[in-house]
């Protein structure tokens with residue numbers, strides 16, 4: 001078996017792992033990174049940016065919230081069902097992290113929010129070309145990876161960690177497997193776990209969260225995030241936490257983004273009974289919408305509009321413009337949709353009548369008829385008597401053709417698994433720290449209670465980077481305390 005020596009081993013080179021690595025190396029530790037994938041960045045490559053609180057960019061624009069305000073928002077939102085000390089440590093760290101990232105060479109544009117009423121905490125990464133958008137944060141992952149290499153840290157790609165080594169109560173290293181199948185024993189004083197959760201492990205999703213992927217969940221599956229770190233931590237005695245999915249809502253399958261936006265506009269949303277269950281005006285809050293869909297029969301919902309609304313989306317444009325896909329209208333709806341249908345896309349339904357739409361979608365026909373009549377009545381009088389949806393968004397559903405898109409709860413990934421304290425030290429089942437073991441990012445992200453705190457956007461990547469920094473600093477301090 002090949003042997004390696006380090007002060008700190010970081011398991012994985014994703015958002016949390018890279019941050020932990022830099023923080024530990026900046027504090028003087030000799031670090032080795034084991035990364036399962038053929039590139040670094042993990043899920044961090046997919047997003048647009050992390051949360052920041054009181055960053056230089058926010059201060060320049062006089063944007064809140066302050067640290068205290070953010071903490072209060074967080075704890076009110078989660079009803080204090082989460083580790084308040086960990087939340088506080090995260091928020092306090094977030095107050096310096098965007099500036100820290102800027103010093104490392106990461107560039108951001110002006111902070112944004114995700115939906116009306118959210119806070120401007122989302123620090124969108126400026127990509128190397130063009131405007132921020134999906135995968136812009138890949139530029140940040142590249143900058144951090146370059147920095148790690150520049151600091152002389154070894155990143156071993158395609159070398160997954162397999163087992164954490166423990167000698168009596170203390171963590172002493174890791175067994176990893178290189179790309180040729182050779183095992184490596186890496187000895188170290190501290191280990192940081194940051195393997196990104198279990199969003200790609202369908203069995204674990206089913207067991208830990210109850211969702212049946214493909215049936216009542218359509219979440220992102222990022223290759224490699226299979227729950228390895230959580231399993232390894234549990235094997236050495238770590239306590240588990242509540243586990244859930246970082247809920248949003250999604251149409252199963254690949255969909256053209258401009259066309260996709262037509263089905264994310266606040267038209268009429270119904271469940272399989274044909275009943276409304278949401279004030280559609282809140283749909284930009286994708287977590288609330290996902291939560292609401294998850295409560296419906298078969299966790300299924302349909303977004304419905306008619307030909308008149310379709311034409312309006314092609315001419316006047318969209319009611320709501322998203323930060324992720326900022327299309328203001330759709331130009332060629334019929335052609336785009338036909339292209340998808342020709343390719344076998346099954347989640348959009350077209351019909352000449354509401355009865356036919358009900359037959360095609362499986363929505364209860366009587367329920368749909370009743371709801372359409374009631375909703376059209378609300379549109380005529382300009383008031384939604386049930387949910388008080390904004391009157392300017394009330395448009396009747398009565399001009400054939402009728403269109404429906406099928407939605408399930410979606411998710412960016414999983415949440416939680418390894419119990420940590422505010423120093424990101426991994427805790428055992430009897431609430432004692434396991435000396436030398438740290439966890440960060442999604443593997444340890446159990447700070448949202450029952451619902452992702454999207455009101456402070458950039459939250460999961462923010463938690464990954466900040467908990468990673470905290471873990472790296474504490475792992476290095478622990479290494480020094482052992483005389484390293």
Ligand SMILES: Cc1cc2nc3c(=O)[nH]c(=O)nc-3n(C[C@H](O)[C@H](O)[C@H](O)COP(=O)(O)OP(=O)(O)OC[C@H]3O[C@@H](n4cnc5c(N)ncnc54)[C@H](O)[C@@H]3O)c2cc1C
Nearest residue numbers: 012014016036042043044047048161196224441442458461
């Ligand atoms: C489409 C999309 C958009 C998103 N946008 C945003 C956004 O704009 N803002 C935001 O806050 N959040 C966003 N997120 C979520 C955010 O990207 C994640 O919360 C964040 O990347 C989690 O960081 P992490 O380090 O815990 O995991 P990851 O970044 O996923 O890193 C985990 C790494 O672990 C590696 N790994 C797994 N097992 C092993 C093993 N045994 N040994 C070694 N390595 C291993 C994986 O290969 C991977 O590289 C988005 C997610 C998705 C899917």
